[in-house]
Amino acid sequence: MSAIRNLVDKIKPTFAKGGKLGFLESTFDAFETFLFVPNTTTQRGAHIRDCNDMKRTMIMVVVALVPALLFGMYNVGYQHYLSVGAVPEFWASFWFGFLKVLPMIVVSYVVGLGIEFAFAQMRGHEVNEGFLVTGLLIPMIMPVDIPLWMLGLSTAFAVVFGKEVFGGTGMNVFNPALVARVFAFFAYTPAMSGAKVWIAGLGAGEGVVDGFSGATPLENLVTNGTLGYSPLDAFLGFIPGSVGETSTVAILLGAAVLLFTGIASWRTMCSVFAGGLAMALVFNLCGSSDYAQIPAWWHLIVGGFAFGAVFMATDPVTSAQTAAGQYIVGFLIGVLAVLTRVVNPAYPEGMMLAILFMNALAPLVDYYVVEASVKRRNKRIKTAK
Amino acid sequence: MSNKSVKYLTGPFSANNPVIVQILGICSALAVTVQLKPAIVMALSVTVVTAFANLVMSLLRNGVPSRIRIIIQLVVIAALVILVDQVLKAYVFEISKQLSVYVGLIITNCIVMGRVEAFALANKPWPAFLDGIGNGLGYGLILVIVAFFRELLGSGTLLGFRIISESWYIGEGGWYSNCGLMLFPPMALIIVGCIIWVHRSQNKDLQEK
Numbered sequence: 001m002s003a004i005r006n007l008v009d010k011i012k013p014t015f016a017k018g019g020k021l022g023f024l025e026s027t028f029d030a031f032e033t034f035l036f037v038p039n040t041t042t043q044r045g046a047h048i049r050d051c052n053d054m055k056r057t058m059i060m061v062v063v064a065l066v067p068a069l070l071f072g073m074y075n076v077g078y079q080h081y082l083s084v085g086a087v088p089e090f091w092a093s094f095w096f097g098f099l100k101v102l103p104m105i106v107v108s109y110v111v112g113l114g115i116e117f118a119f120a121q122m123r124g125h126e127v128n129e130g131f132l133v134t135g136l137l138i139p140m141i142m143p144v145d146i147p148l149w150m151l152g153l154s155t156a157f158a159v160v161f162g163k164e165v166f167g168g169t170g171m172n173v174f175n176p177a178l179v180a181r182v183f184a185f186f187a188y189t190p191a192m193s194g195a196k197v198w199i200a201g202l203g204a205g206e207g208v209v210d211g212f213s214g215a216t217p218l219e220n221l222v223t224n225g226t227l228g229y230s231p232l233d234a235f236l237g238f239i240p241g242s243v244g245e246t247s248t249v250a251i252l253l254g255a256a257v258l259l260f261t262g263i264a265s266w267r268t269m270c271s272v273f274a275g276g277l278a279m280a281l282v283f284n285l286c287g288s289s290d291y292a293q294i295p296a297w298w299h300l301i302v303g304g305f306a307f308g309a310v311f312m313a314t315d316p317v318t319s320a321q322t323a324a325g326q327y328i329v330g331f332l333i334g335v336l337a338v339l340t341r342v343v344n345p346a347y348p349e350g351m352m353l354a355i356l357f358m359n360a361l362a363p364l365v366d367y368y369v370v371e372a373s374v375k376r377r378n379k380r381i382k383t384a385k
Numbered sequence: 386m387s388n389k390s391v392k393y394l395t396g397p398f399s400a401n402n403p404v405i406v407q408i409l410g411i412c413s414a415l416a417v418t419v420q421l422k423p424a425i426v427m428a429l430s431v432t433v434v435t436a437f438a439n440l441v442m443s444l445l446r447n448g449v450p451s452r453i454r455i456i457i458q459l460v461v462i463a464a465l466v467i468l469v470d471q472v473l474k475a476y477v478f479e480i481s482k483q484l485s486v487y488v489g490l491i492i493t494n495c496i497v498m499g500r501v502e503a504f505a506l507a508n509k510p511w512p513a514f515l516d517g518i519g520n521g522l523g524y525g526l527i528l529v530i531v532a533f534f535r536e537l538l539g540s541g542t543l544l545g546f547r548i549i550s551e552s553w554y555i556g557e558g559g560w561y562s563n564c565g566l567m568l569f570p571p572m573a574l575i576i577v578g579c580i581i582w583v584h585r586s587q588n589k590d591l592q593e594k
Contacts, residue, residue, distance in 0.1 A: 147560060161575060165582075187566035190555075 008032055026120045030127035054169075058132045060261050064254035065136055065311065071250040072243040073097035076144050079240050080200045083214060097144075100200050101243055104139035104151055111152045112138070115159045119168070128169035130176070130317075131159070137177035137311060140244025141304065141352075142184065143197040150191055154184040174359045175318045178352055185352070193348070195219060198240035216240050217302040218341065218348040225290025227298065234301045245307040248300070255310040264314035267323060268330040272309035275334020276300055283342055291342050299338050308337070308351040318359040322369040329365055333358045393515040397523030399588070404527040405581045406591060409495040414528055414577060415570040416487050421544050423483045424532035428525025430469045430488060432518055435497050438462050439505040439517035446506050458501050459492070466491045496524055531576045539567030 015028035033055060077093030077100075112135045120127040138155055162179030163172045185192045195215040196202050202214045217239055220228035229239050237247025245251075258264035280296035287293060299305060313319060313333050320329040333354045340350025347353065403409045410431075417427045441461050442449075449457050470488045473481040481488065491497065500520050505513040536542055541549035541563055553559035566572045585591050 147555075147562075149560070150562070165578075183566065186569065187564040188562055189565055191562065 004035060008035065024121070026124065026126050027117055030117070030120070033126075054129045055132075057263055058129045060263055061133045061258065061311075062136055064257035064263075065133075065140065065244070067250040067253040068244045068247060068307070069101075069136070069140060070094075071237055071247040072140060072245075073101050075237055075246050076100050076200055076243060078238065079198070083199050083202055096200070100144055101139060103148060104142065104144075104146075104243070105136065107148045107152045108138045108155050109135040111155045112159050115156060115164070119164050125168070130163070130169035134158070134163075134176045134180075137244075138180045141177060141181050141242050141307065143192060144200050144243055145197045145202065146184065146188075146191050150184055150188050154180040154187075157183045170317055172317060173363075174356055175312055175315050178312060178356055178359075181352055182356060198242070214240055216348070221291050221294065221298075221302070221341075222345055222348050225294060227294075227302065231295075231298060231301065234298070239302070242304060242307075245304040248306045251306045251310050258310065258314070263316075264310070265316070265319065265326050267326040268314045268319055269309055271327045271330030272313050272334040273300060275331035276305060276309075276338045277334070278331075279335040279338040283338070287342065289342070299341070303341070303349045304351040305337060308355055309334070312351075312355050313358075318362065320362045320366050320369075322366050325362065325365045325369045328369075329358050329362050332361075390512065390515055393512050394519040397516075397519040398526060399523075399584070400591075402523045402527065402584075403496045403499070403520050404524055405577065405584050407496075407499070409499055410524055411574075411577065413487055413490065413494055414524075414531060415573040417484055418528055418532040418535050418573050419539065419568055420483075420536045420542075421529065421532045423480050424528045425525070426473065426477060426480050427484060427487065428521070428528045430473065431491055431494060431496065431524055432521025433469055434462065434465045434491050434494075435500055435521040436514055436517035437465050438497055438501055439513040440510055441465075442501045442505040443508060443510040443513035454506070458498060462497055462501070463492050496520055527577065527580060530580060531573055534576055535567045535573060538564045539572075 012028070012032075015025050074090070074094045074097055076097030077095065078088040078097075080096055080100075081088035081093055109131075112131050116131050117127055135155075138158070139151065142151060142154075158176045158180035162174055162176040163169065166172045181192075191197060198216055199214050215223075215228065217227045217229055217234055220226055227234060233239055235248050237250060239246050255264070255269060259266050259269070276299050277296050280294075280299045283292035284296055309330075313330060320326045333351075336354035336357060337350040340347050340353060344350070397403055401407070404411065404414055413427065413431075418424045438458070438461055442458060445457070445461075466489065469491070470481070473484070473488060500517060504516045508516070533543070536544075537548060541547060541554075549561065551557055553561040555562050564572075
């Protein structure tokens with residue numbers, strides 16, 4: 001440890017202002033604070049003493065993502081071996097999935113961080129930490145068979161137009177990972193939807209067994225109102241889908257980490273589930289199609305609902321800031337997601353669009369929550385007189 | 386032409402561009418730029434309308450009472466747009482069908498009325514005419530740039546000719562795929578935004594403080 005510290009201290013003057021490589025100052029700073037907790041303290045304004053800085057916060061989210069990621073890798077191999085009619089053995093499946101998912105993660109990080117570093121250098125500010133999470137989220141919400149150049153392009157679009165044009169980490173209106181997905185979804189629709197893209201090798205037609213469709217539970221629900229898998233499989237995650245979204249159990253493990261460390265808002269998270277459940281119950285009461293009559297809790301375990309609720313809706317930047325606002329925004333995300341799923345057959349999954357839509361409305365909700373609070377307090381003053 | 390006349394003509398190309406500096410006429414810039422050919426036809430139509438609307442209004446400027454000037458401008462512009470529409474229908478019917486309502490909607494294009502109000506009513510006919518041509522072409526320039534990227538990346542063609550070889554596409558055994566988002570208006574807005582970004586970074590005096 002001290003060897004690294006010494007090395008960093010030794011080369012530091014080269015990168016300081018006026019040094020030989022002074023123009024790379026922010027890059028150097030990014031790596032130094034990545035390795036060591038910075039020993040600078042805030043000079044002005046009220047602040048809370050805490051050993052947790054943004055890098056440490058972000059790394060906790062990455063830790064929370066690990067269960068879903070590992071299970072996603074295993075499931076990629078598992079689904080592949082099922083599709084070709086082989087017996088999915090545990091380590092073989094995991095290794096196959098690992099080799100499929102690793103390039104996606106590498107592409108996402110290299111492209112995204114490359115752009116982040118370039119922008120930080122040009123503008124002369126520090127490199128933002130936010131991409132550590134975004135870069136892992138992007139491959140986890142994409143289908144495994146997406147060509148890597150599409151993944152890279154979507155990442156580039158998300159970082160530039162989802163984040164940097166607004167001013168970087170903490171300024172973005174929309175969740176950058178979802179911007180990447182929404183770009184890929186509308187730009188390269190054939191590679192992002194349908195029954196062929198969710199399982200590695202299925203699109204290329206590698207020796208598929210007869211009668212294997214590859215459709216996700218959501219597609220089955222749209223076409224005939226049945227899951228096509230047992231609810232237990234859907235809950236555990238043995239279903240086709242985007243890399244990280246299939247296993248509700250692994251996502252709940254991540255949710256536990258996020259809630260225990262206090263990083264994600266439990267208000268948003270719970271109210272997304274409540275909203276989805278409420279809307280599904282409304283459909284149960286008055287819907288006429290098969291899809292509307294499915295048990296309400298099915299909605300929570302299929303598709304990206306759980307993943308979106310835990311990792312996307314709770315994004316501290318793009319979600320509501322006030323407590324009441326978090327209840328409202330979360331609830332509406334759940335309602336809109338289920339509404340889109342059931343009513344609009346063009347979008348089997350409504351979670352992405354619901355979250356992005358509520359991202360746009362979150363500041364408005366916050367505004368009215370604050371206004372209402374001010375009004376209430378004014379009234380109290382008047383009655384006290 | 387004198388220096389001043391050249392300035393009327395070329396000012397709107399960059400420093401005073403109607404789309405990316407004055408932010409006028411955005412709506413039609415999004416609507417007709419899926420392909421290059423309709424965009425060019427639209428640009429020429431708008432140029433003709435702005436030029437002659439400016440000319441006519443400049444000639445009439447001393448005889449028009451200012452209280453009813455808007456309605457007179459509308460009559461002049463509407464008459465010109467109907468003329469353009471009829472010419473397009475007669476000679477390039479296919480493109481006219483593609484442009485559909487957007488030719489008629491030139492009447493509502495802010496650039497036309499904006500230039501008449503801001504320039505033609507206070508200037509002699511010749512400068513007004515040049516200003517109209519300049520603004521029409523400045524608008525057309527942005528339209529062509531946007532349509533170039535949208536047609537190339539969205540359909541793989543330019544002016545209807547295939548640029549990106551068929552054999553590159555995924556369905557044909559290649560790796561490439563068209564960007565479907567380019568066919569949607571939101572992407573046109575993002576391209577216009579990029580043009581503004583590049584333009585501002587080149588022209589420091591346009592940057593807002």
